[in-house]
Amino acid sequence: MIPFLDLKTQYLNIKDEIDTAVLKVLESTQFILGSEVTALEEEFAQYCDADYGIAVNTGTSALHLALLAAGIGAGDEVITVPFTFVATVAAICYTGATPVFVDIDPVSYTIDVTQIEKAITEKTKAILPVHLYGQPANMEPIIEIARRYGLTVIEDAAQAHGAEYKGQRVGSIGDIGCFSFYPGKNLGAYGEGGMIVTNNPEYTRTMRMLRDWGQERKYHHVLKGYNYRMDGIQGAILRVKLRYLEAWTEGRIANAKQYDQLLANSGLVTPTLMPYSRHVYHVYVVRSPQRDQLQQKLNEHGIQTGIHYPIPVHLLEAYQDLGYQAGDFPHAEKAASEVLSLPMYAELSAAQIKTVAETLQSLVQGVTV
Structure with missing residues (x-):
């Protein structure tokens, strides 16, 4: 049998490092967020050539918080593609906004940039291109259109860790980039996980609060937030795997x-x-x-x-x-x-x-x- 994916072989190749990292978290008892997650945020943001990383519990949560930080809500429209994993669209719906679809380019499988402008209405607030299968969307025209219409660009990079568009790492090209660490991804956790990267400090502050019940500090809830925090063990595992x-x-x-x-x-x-x-x-x-x-x-x-x-x-x-x-x-x-x-x-x-x-x-x- 030739498996579609072989996570066991990958684990066995780095077993000693993974086991040591997990035991370190168990001994520290920093099970939610903590120093390992903070270090992962810094290291992954650096890997993506971005200023900030915000670790969350899933890639879906990453998309949801990115949309909320950009001010997307009820009555708004977000342009994306229908050929993607359902989470792309679900996250838009979570905010109360409406997904507006544009067909894909049949060669790259990513958004057909020639169709975007005709999908824009007075309700459009963002474009959410998907870097499908590990190949970047054609970002230059997307950014140009977005800047002309005053739209936010949120990259769905759930399948594209380390992919590059004209030499620039995806996730850092638009306003916000969202990644999944689902186990089968190129960089996968041993459970669920996600990451948001951005160069915008205000987005970062908002998303850090939103992932942790809207708290600016413990029991001081500034926003109506969510429980989207990353586990310390996943942070430690991902730090090991990021090196590879x-x-x-x-x-x-x-x-x-x-x-x-x-x-x-x-x-x-x-x-x-x-x-x-x-x-x-x-x-x-x-x-x-x-x-x-x-x-x-x-x-x-x-x-x-x-x-x-x-x-x-x-x-x-x-x-x-x-x-x-x-x-x-x-x-x-x-x-x-x-x-x-x-x-x-x-x-x-x-x-x-x-x-x-x-x-x-x-x-x-x-x-x-």
């Missing part, structure tokens, strides 16, 4: 290049590296109209795969109240019916990649009509 992130990222990039070469003549659509991009390959996605048959056959051959994502958000039952219909965003809908995520992680061996690619090649011939 660049090496793991280079491993992912090398693995993606091997996939590219082996699948070049397969008839499948492989990822396109955009000219402005350092793609960090959170997932390696191919496309085929016979996606479902291929996935089934690969599983029968002992190769696990994933689908990110099978239903665009505007067609999910939970979001029918937004009023969108099938056909509204054809590129997102077509991608959702064709994308297939292959095994991708730094520890994946060249032999495993070759097996996946050769099996996939042979299956494509068998299922092509």
